[in-house]
Amino acid sequence: MKVYLETFGCQMNRLDSELVASVLVQAGHEMVRDGRGADVVLYNTCSVREHAEEKVHSRLGEQMHRGGRGRRMIVGVLGCMAQRLGDDLRKRYACVDIVCGPGRLHELGDLIAEAGAGQGRVALDPRRGERKSGADIESLDSARDADLVPSASQAYVRVMRGCDKFCSYCIVPFVRGPETSRRPEDVAAEVRRLVDTGRSEITLLGQTVNSYNFSDGGRTVRFGDLLGMLSPIGGLRRLRFVTSHPVGFDDDILQAMRDLPNVCEYIHCPPQSGSDRVLGAMNRGYTRSEYDDFIARARAIVPSVVLAGDFIVGFPGETEEDHSASAELIRRSGFKNSFIFKYSPRDGTTAARRLADDVPLDVKKRRNNELLAVQAEVSLAHHRAMIGRTVEVLVEGPSPRANRQASPATKDKTQLIGRSRWDHIVVFDGPDSLAGTYADVSVYDATSLTLFGRRAR
Ligand code: 5AD
Ligand code: SF4
Numbered sequence: 001m002k003v004y005l006e007t008f009g010c011q012m013n014r015l016d017s018e019l020v021a022s023v024l025v026q027a028g029h030e031m032v033r034d035g036r037g038a039d040v041v042l043y044n045t046c047s048v049r050e051h052a053e054e055k056v057h058s059r060l061g062e063q064m065h066r067g068g069r070g071r072r073m074i075v076g077v078l079g080c081m082a083q084r085l086g087d088d089l090r091k092r093y094a095c096v097d098i099v100c101g102p103g104r105l106h107e108l109g110d111l112i113a114e115a116g117a118g119q120g121r122v123a124l125d126p127r128r129g130e131r132k133s134g135a136d137i138e139s140l141d142s143a144r145d146a147d148l149v150p151s152a153s154q155a156y157v158r159v160m161r162g163c164d165k166f167c168s169y170c171i172v173p174f175v176r177g178p179e180t181s182r183r184p185e186d187v188a189a190e191v192r193r194l195v196d197t198g199r200s201e202i203t204l205l206g207q208t209v210n211s212y213n214f215s216d217g218g219r220t221v222r223f224g225d226l227l228g229m230l231s232p233i234g235g236l237r238r239l240r241f242v243t244s245h246p247v248g249f250d251d252d253i254l255q256a257m258r259d260l261p262n263v264c265e266y267i268h269c270p271p272q273s274g275s276d277r278v279l280g281a282m283n284r285g286y287t288r289s290e291y292d293d294f295i296a297r298a299r300a301i302v303p304s305v306v307l308a309g310d311f312i313v314g315f316p317g318e319t320e321e322d323h324s325a326s327a328e329l330i331r332r333s334g335f336k337n338s339f340i341f342k343y344s345p346r347d348g349t350t351a352a353r354r355l356a357d358d359v360p361l362d363v364k365k366r367r368n369n370e371l372l373a374v375q376a377e378v379s380l381a382h383h384r385a386m387i388g389r390t391v392e393v394l395v396e397g398p399s400p401r402a403n404r405q406a407s408p409a410t411k412d413k414t415q416l417i418g419r420s421r422w423d424h425i426v427v428f429d430g431p432d433s434l435a436g437t438y439a440d441v442s443v444y445d446a447t448s449l450t451l452f453g454r455r456a457r
Contacts (some may be wrong), residue, residue: 001074001112003029004038006118008055009046012205013079015156017044019140020105022079027109035118040041040074040112042098045081047171049344051186053081060093074115076100079110080175084348089124101125103161106139108168116269123175142186153394153436154201154238155194159187159226163207165245167272168283168351169312169343172207179207184221184229191230191270198436201238201394202230210253212351224252232258235247237438238262238394238421244269246294247285254301254329265302269294270310270339274329275322278315281355288329295333306382306422311371316343316355323367327374336382337449338421339376340368376448383446386424390442390456393418393426395433420451428453 007017020042021031035041043059046052056077063075077089083101090096097120098111098389104123111121141158149155152273162177163170191202204226206212222227222404224242230239231266239262256265273279276287286294288375299306310327330338342364345352359367413429418439420426427450428441441453 001037001116001202003042003112003127003253003350004032004035005038005042006059007043007044008052009080011084011156011203012158012207013046015205016079016102016105016140018150018156019144019149020044020108022145023106023109023140023143024112025148026143026145029109029112033418038073038397040076040115042076042078042108045077045079047080047084047111047175047305047346049341049345050346051344051345056081060089061358062098063095065230066095070408074098074112074120076108076111078102078105080171081174082254083124084171086124090102090120090122096120099123101237106143107372121302127359128174128178138182138186141182141190144190144193146193146199147196148334149194149199151436152198153396154203155199156192156203157187157190157206158182158206159209159212159241160206161224164211165208165247165285166283166350168281168355169315169346169349170348171346176203176207179211179213181212181221184226188229188233191236192233195233195235198325200235200438201240202236204239204241206228206241207243208248209241210244210249211398222250222252223366224256225252227253227256227260227263231256231262236262238264242268246271246291248365249294249298251297251301251327254298254305258302264423265305266300266306266308266423268310269307271326271329271333272310272312272317273315273322274325274327278318278325280376281351282315282348292332293331306336307333308423309335310344311338311340313340313367313371314343314359316351316358317345318359318367322369327371328379330371330374334378334382335375337379338371340371340375342368380446381447383424383451384449386443386451387446388443390440391420391422391424391426391453392438393420393428393441393450395430395434395437395439398432399427424447424450424451426453430453430455 079098082099097115101124103125160178160181163173164179210223214221242374345357395418399415440456442456443453445452
């Protein structure tokens with residue numbers, strides 16, 4: 001069958017979609033780029049904010065419209081929103097055949113076959129507290145076909161699923177279930193396969209990746225240990241990881257970053273707020289001075305470290321003073337970049353249950369813009385400090401139009417885009433043939449988002 005798959009949300013979802021495509025192609029299906037000619041339309045969904053769910057509702061609304069006309073398509077909703085809404089999705093949208101939770105994606109081939117025979121089905125993950133089977137945890141990832149990884153030079157590898165942190169605003173622990181770490185040997189085998197097929201940059205993924213903790217029998221492997229196990233893999237030039245949580249980001253991880261040459265000195269570790277009162281209400285498990293200590297520790301052990309953050313503006317009860325504390329934290333911490341989100345109450349979370357969403361939308365918008373403006377200043381200073389340095393970049397390919405400066409493209413010189421080991425976006429001229437290779441680029445200019453450079457000889 002021709003399968004169209006659209007993905008919403010985070011990196012974890014993009015990886016899930018890639019693995020789903022791998023499983024379906026192995027089962028004989030064909031992935032297509034246009035939903036109109038497809039036999040099966042799948043949406044891999046996100047529940048983290050209302051806005052992400054609205055997009056899927058609008059897609060399903062369009063599908064309902066289309067339903068009356070033409071050929072009958074199989075429609076499936078996958079991922080976090082499927083897990084959150086379950087059978088309600090089928091009740092609300094008669095066109096939906098398949099509802100599949102994020103831990104059941106390896107069953108999708110069967111679900112599609114059944115739906116093709118007229119038997120749509122809801123397959124959800126067990127509720128938190130009920131045990132998952134080992135097969136459910138491992139089978140999607142280990143069935144991966146390295147030849148189907150979209151990039152020839154880099155790949156994502158999941159090291160853990162789920163989250164046990166229960167930040168009061170967050171739906172993830174409910175939809176992605178409890179923290180479960182993969183066996184380190186399975187992770188290592190996957191990394192080795194990806195490297196052997198040409199990928200030299202691997203990014204380890206977890207909702208709170210530094211909480212990785214695998215125990216069996218007498219041994220315990222923590223995240224720092226895992227980095228130590230993966231780093232020696234021959235041909236692995238860059239080892240990255242996202243996303244981190246400030247609690248449990250122990251010195252051994254920072255020491256691994258310092259001592260293992262291919263572990264990149266980049267940490268995306270969201271503070272969410274700079275105000276102790278808000279951090280407490282968010283149940284983040286640290287104070288702003290503890291976050292400051294984490295940054296100080298990171299900079300002391302890894303002087304070249306580059307940091308990035310996430311913030312939520314307009315959390316219930318957030319005052320102007322709390323908001324200023326977040327702006328101050330951005331300035332103090334010198335983040336390369338931050339993602340800023342407007343608080344969005346999620347049904348089932350403690351914040352939604354106990355706290356009124358009392359910051360008006362126009363105030364959330366203003367605070368969002370203010371934090372973006374502060375971050376843009378800090379980002380510009382950070383990027384300008386790179387001018388005059390030569391950085392090694394992994395070349396992704398031609399730069400999208402938005403990043404182009406006025407220089408005209410010629411046959412052997414295109415504007416290329418690459419990433420430094422610190423996650424800087426670097427734009428420079430060079431031949432297309434550099435895509436997927438490493439190039440040394442000397443930086444001559446910078447904006448808040450981008451470095452501009454020339455190939456160093
Ligand atoms: N409202 C707004 N932003 C949220 N995030 C998570 N939950 C919510 C919510 N309910 C943000 C956090 C997290 C990022 C992935 O999404 O900043 O780090
Ligand atoms: Fe969305 Fe979070 Fe689920 Fe990722 S884990 S898809 S961001 S709800």
